[in-house]
Amino acid sequence: xxxxxxxxxxxxxxxxxxxxxxxxxxxxxxxxxxxxxxxxxxxxxxxxxxxxxxxxxxxxxxxxxxxxxxxxxxxxxxxxxxxxxxxxxxxxxxxxxxxxxxxxxxxxxxxxxxxxxxxxxxxxxxxxxxxxxxxxxxxxxxxxxxxxxxxxxxxxxxxxxxxxxxxxxxxxxxxxxxxxxxxxxxxxxxxxxxxxxxxxxxxxxxxxxxxxxxxxxxxxxxxxxxxxxxxxxxxxxxxxxxxxxxxxxxxxxxxxxxxxxxxxxxxxxxxxxxxxxxxxxxxxxxxxxxxxxxxxxxxxxxxxxxxxxxxxxxxxxxxxxxxxxxxxxxxxxxxxxxxxxxxxxxxxxxxxxxxxxxxxxxxxxxxxxxxxxxxxxxxxxxxxxxxxxxxxxxxxxxxxxxxxxxxxxxxxxxxxxxxxxxxxxxxxxxxxxxxxxxxxxxxxxxxxxxxxxxxxxxxxxxxxxxxxxxxxxxxxxxxxxxxxxxxxxxxxxxxxxxxxxxxxxxxxxxxxxxxxxxxxxxxxxxxxxxxxxxxxxxxxxxxxxxxxxxxxxxxxxxxxxxxxxxxxxxxxxxxxxxxxxxxxxxxx
Amino acid sequence: xxxxxxxxxxxxxxxxxxxxxxxxxxxxxxxxxxxxxxxxxxxxxxxxxxxxxxxxxxxxxxxxxxxxxxxxxxxxxxxxxxxxxxxxxxxxxxxxxxxxxxxxxxxxxxxxxxxxxxxxxxxxxxxxxxxxxxxxxxxxxxxxxxxxxxxxxxxxxxxxxxxxxxxxxxxxxxxxxxxxxxxxxxxxxxxxxxxxxxxxxxxxxxxxxxxxxxxxxxxxxxxxxxxxxxxxxxxxxxxxxxxxxxxxxxxxxxxxxxxxxxxxxxxxxxxxxxxxxxxxxxxxxxxxx
Numbered sequence: 099x100x101x102x103x104x105x106x107x108x109x110x111x112x113x114x115x116x117x118x119x120x121x122x123x124x125x126x127x128x129x130x131x132x133x134x135x136x137x138x139x140x141x142x143x144x145x146x147x148x149x150x151x152x153x154x155x156x157x158x159x160x161x162x163x164x165x166x167x168x169x170x171x172x173x174x175x176x177x178x179x180x181x182x183x184x185x186x187x188x189x190x191x192x193x194x195x196x197x198x199x200x201x202x203x204x205x206x207x208x209x210x211x212x213x214x215x216x217x218x219x220x221x222x223x224x225x226x227x228x229x230x231x232x233x234x235x236x237x238x239x240x241x242x243x244x245x246x247x248x249x250x251x252x253x254x255x256x257x258x259x260x261x262x263x264x265x266x267x268x269x270x271x272x273x274x275x276x277x278x279x280x281x282x283x284x285x286x287x288x289x290x291x292x293x294x295x296x297x298x299x300x301x302x303x304x305x306x307x308x309x310x311x312x313x314x315x316x317x318x319x320x321x322x323x324x325x326x327x328x329x330x331x332x333x334x335x336x337x338x339x340x341x342x343x344x345x346x347x348x349x350x351x352x353x354x355x356x357x358x359x360x361x362x363x364x365x366x367x368x369x370x371x372x373x374x375x376x377x378x379x380x381x382x383x384x385x386x387x388x389x390x391x392x393x394x395x396x397x398x399x400x401x402x403x404x405x406x407x408x409x410x411x412x413x414x415x416x417x418x419x420x421x422x423x424x425x426x427x428x429x430x431x432x433x434x435x436x437x438x439x440x441x442x443x444x445x446x447x448x449x450x451x452x453x454x455x456x457x458x459x460x461x462x463x464x465x466x467x468x469x470x471x472x473x474x475x476x477x478x479x480x481x482x483x484x485x486x487x488x489x490x491x492x493x494x495x496x497x498x499x500x501x502x503x504x505x506x507x508x509x510x511x512x513x514x515x516x517x518x519x520x521x522x523x524x525x526x527x528x529x530x531x532x533x534x535x536x537x538x539x540x541x542x543x544x545x546x547x548x549x550x551x552x553x554x555x556x557x558x559x560x561x562x563x564x565x566x567x568x569x570x571x572x573x574x575x576x577x578x579x580x581x582x583x584x585x586x587x588x589x590x591x592x593x594x595x596x597x598x599x600x601x602x603x604x605x606x607x608x609x610x611x612x613x614x615x616x617x618x619x620x621x622x623x624x625x626x627x628x629x630x631x632x633x634x635x636x637x638x639x640x641x642x643x644x645x646x647x648x649x650x651x652x653x654x655x656x657x658x659x660x661x662x663x664x665x666x667x668x669x670x671x672x673x674x675x676x677x678x679x680x681x682x683x684x685x686x
Numbered sequence: 687x688x689x690x691x692x693x694x695x696x697x698x699x700x701x702x703x704x705x706x707x708x709x710x711x712x713x714x715x716x717x718x719x720x721x722x723x724x725x726x727x728x729x730x731x732x733x734x735x736x737x738x739x740x741x742x743x744x745x746x747x748x749x750x751x752x753x754x755x756x757x758x759x760x761x762x763x764x765x766x767x768x769x770x771x772x773x774x775x776x777x778x779x780x781x782x783x784x785x786x787x788x789x790x791x792x793x794x795x796x797x798x799x800x801x802x803x804x805x806x807x808x809x810x811x812x813x814x815x816x817x818x819x820x821x822x823x824x825x826x827x828x829x830x831x832x833x834x835x836x837x838x839x840x841x842x843x844x845x846x847x848x849x850x851x852x853x854x855x856x857x858x859x860x861x862x863x864x865x866x867x868x869x870x871x872x873x874x875x876x877x878x879x880x881x882x883x884x885x886x887x888x889x890x891x892x893x894x895x896x897x898x899x900x901x902x903x904x905x906x907x908x909x910x911x912x913x914x915x916x917x918x919x920x921x922x923x924x925x926x927x928x929x930x931x932x933x934x935x936x937x938x939x940x941x942x943x944x945x946x947x948x949x950x951x952x953x954x955x956x957x958x959x960x961x962x963x964x965x966x967x968x969x970x971x972x973x974x975x
Contacts, residue, residue, distance in 0.1 A: 127975075128975070294975060296971065296974040296975060297974055297975075298974045302974070306970065306971075309967065309970065310967065314769075315765070315768060315769050317765065333954075334954075334970055336947075336950045336951045336953070336954035336955070337951075337954045337955055337957070337958040337966050337969075337970075338966050338967075339951055340951075341768055341947050341950075341951075343764075343768070343943075343947075345761065345794070346790060346791065346793075346794040347790065349758065349761070350758075350761035350764075350790075350791055350794065351761075353754070353755075353758040353761035353762045353764075353765065354761045354762070354764050354765035354768070355765060356754070356762055356765060357734070357752075357761065357762035357763060357764060357765025357766040357767075357768075357769070358765035358766065358768050358769035359765070359769070360752060360762075360765075360766060361732070361765070361766045361768075361769035361770040361773065362769060362770060363768075363769030363770075365765070365769070379755055380755065380758065382755075383754060383755050387752075387754075471974075473971065476971060494698075509750075510770075511729070511730075511732050511750035511766070511770060511773055512729055512730060512750075512770060512772060512773060513729060514727075514729050515729070516729060516750075517698075517728050517729055517731075517748050517749055517750055517751075518750065518751070519744060519745055519751040519752070519753060520751070520752050520753070521751075521752070521753040521754075522753065522754055522755050523753060529751075530700060530745065531745070531753075
């Protein structure tokens with residue numbers, strides 16, 4: 099009985115690889131299992147290698163698994179490429195036609211003539227993936243009734259012929275396995291607790307979180323890997339009376355958001371690095387004019403066009419500092435799919451409450467990954483709203499009043515007696531342009547006081563995920579989707595007898611100083627794993643806390659692997675043992 | 687006399703920063719007089735601009751004003767109108783703001799037929815940065831950044847608006863205030879995107895292109911028998927090499943962006959009958975089960 103199983107299906111785009119993976123996920127989610135997936139996308143529109151990795155567990159998991167227990171290779175190329183990632187005692191399922199390297203002989207291998215069954219017996223080459231699914235269901239003792247039910251759901255719309263073809267394919271794949279393959283391995287589909295889980299991608303969770311937080315106006319421009327957010331909203335937001343508009347470019351998208359938000363609507367856009375670059379000037383306007391907005395950046399390999407279908411965490415500097423002048427903004431970074439929902443919803447509360455732009459950083463891997471979410475985690479109502487002025491509040495209306503609170507009431511257009519100017523120019527309390535020395539200082543301070551207020555706000559507390567051994571001298575600080583591999587690495591290190599603790603701040607501007615300082619007081623070394631070349635979070639931590647850091651950076655377009663982090667932990671543990679404390683300051 | 691008094695109610699009290707002799711004073715008068723004639727409540731008026739001399743106008747008017755960034759007034763206005771369709775949205779900007787840096791937005795706001803009025807004050811020069819050529823500079827080739835002459839042909843704002851599919855296109859002249867006021871009223875009463883090019887003299891940096899005496903000599907009113915639904919005829923008038931045609935060039939009726947949003951919501955709701963937000967949220971979650 100294996101409570102934790104990692105499967106990978108690899109083939110060519112168009113072979114139905116993703117359908118196999120998603121079907122397994124759907125069934126597992128209904129069984130109440132926890133799931134995290136990872137999938138690759140070919141850069142080509144048609145064809146190209148693709149794979150989906152699915153990790154199923156009875157327990158809560160945060161990473162898609164490093165090496166796989168069960169590999170399905172749909173063609174020779176996919177097999178050759180993915181075989182090195184199969185565990186030594188793992189299982190391989192492939193087509194009869196595939197050649198196996200010497201070292202695989204004698205291990206658990208199942209060969210099935212998938213192509214032949216599909217083309218000759220079913221008469222439909224495209225049903226090959228369903229034949230594969232049938233075989234998998236036999237090998238892993240999957241409840242076949244559930245698969246049949248799911249296939250009926252999926253194909254019923256396409257008519258009886260198509261449905262029967264697929265049910266037939268499932269049966270043939272199962273029957274062949276039952277007759278010809280003796281089960282030689284211990285792997286089984288884990289058993290769930292029957293508590294039904296929801297299954298969604300990071301992008302879907304972001305869209306859902308925005309809707310739950312009351313977002314009703316979305317403007318965006320298509321870009322990989324963020325487009326699915328807009329596509330999902332385009333279908334569903336109008337049902338709630340909301341609006342989705344594809345604009346002519348990202349500048350128009352963020353400016354439309356600025357306009358809709360100024361008029362009082364909860365508004366957002368989503369993009370990737372190239373789009374965020376274009377939006378930078380307007381982020382300054384939102385900061386200056388004190389207008390709420392939520393901007394989601396699903397990061398991909400950069401700079402420039404970079405690697406649109408590959409993951410990276412290299413937009414942190416852009417999110418923190420992009421735009422000229424001293425421009426205020428909040429930057430947040432969820433770590434998992436349920437977190438995408440929670441953090442996005444919170445982004446709206448902060449944007450509205452503090453009247454400023456909030457940037458939510460995710461990345462390609464998190465955007466695209468399917469993960470289970472407990473239904474209770476995606477129920478939420480807005481927790482804060484914009485401070486607005488009543489009719490005839492003051493004459494003339496004082497939009498940018500400097501008072502005890504850094505936040506001044508906004509009169510929404512349409513409010514009687516609230517007429518005023520908002521502007522990207524430096525302005526006095528009434529909103530009239532002013533470039534005298536006192537005003538610029540006072541207004542800059544007003545805008546930055548809001549960030550201090552964000553830090554003190556109970557809404558932003560509990561935005562750090564701290565785990566590991568609280569007495570450990572080795573500390574890890576990481577962010578975003580790298581949190582998953584870090585969590586795995588900490589538990590692997592524990593098994594190796596190395597104590598480690600980690601903290602993952604989900605808000606990166608303003609940094610959660612209280613939690614980070616408490617953490618830094620405890621540890622002697624700080625490793626900062628992240629997916630960029632410069633070590634952007636490490637740099638931020640060094641400049642903020644004047645501490646040395648040990649960078650662990652990777653720019654391969656794929657997530658960090660726990661063993662890469664464990665290696666760094668081991669190295670660090672060795673230096674701690676052999677070096678005296680006076681070397682402490684040189685570790686960075 | 688009574689009308690004159692009412693227009694003052696639309697002034698904020700902030701004094702314009704424009705040079706003495708600037709054509710924009712006339713445009714401002716025409717605009718506030720149009721507001722007064724239409725008896726618009728000031729709180730329902732959203733006045734949006736980008737950057738440049740013309741874009742300073744919202745400060746001088748009593749309304750909800752948004753002085754934004756260079757070239758981006760149109761998408762901002764699109765967002766404002768989307769979130770609050772009750773507002774009367776007017777965009778004001780110059781030729782550099784609207785046709786150089788912001789030139790990419792005009793086609794889309796025009797084709798989407800966003801229900802707003804866009805006044806493009808065309809003075810054929812960059813005034814705020816003190817005298818560089820603009821996309822409409824034509825007869826004044828030697829500017830601070832073109833000391834040896836211009837680099838390209840001038841664009842024709844009204845002709846562009848027609849080709850982009852604006853549902854209302856008119857051309858006025860800062861000196862003909864009453865005529866301009868009438869065009870602004872017609873534009874604001876038009877349901878859809880109204881583009882009004884206002885030929886405006888710059889008294890400091892280009893007195894040639896919009897030379898008042900020259901323009902007065904060359905203008906003629908759009909012929910009474912012009913059919914504003916005939917875009918080809920309108921284009922002919924807009925690009926007339928002999929005469930500068932003033933008046934309404936295009937006027938046609940078609941659904942606005944707001945109409946299309948309503949249609950979209952109706953279609954979407956027909957698929958999901960739950961009208962209440964909470965029920966709809968539950969419905970959204972069901973697809974992930």
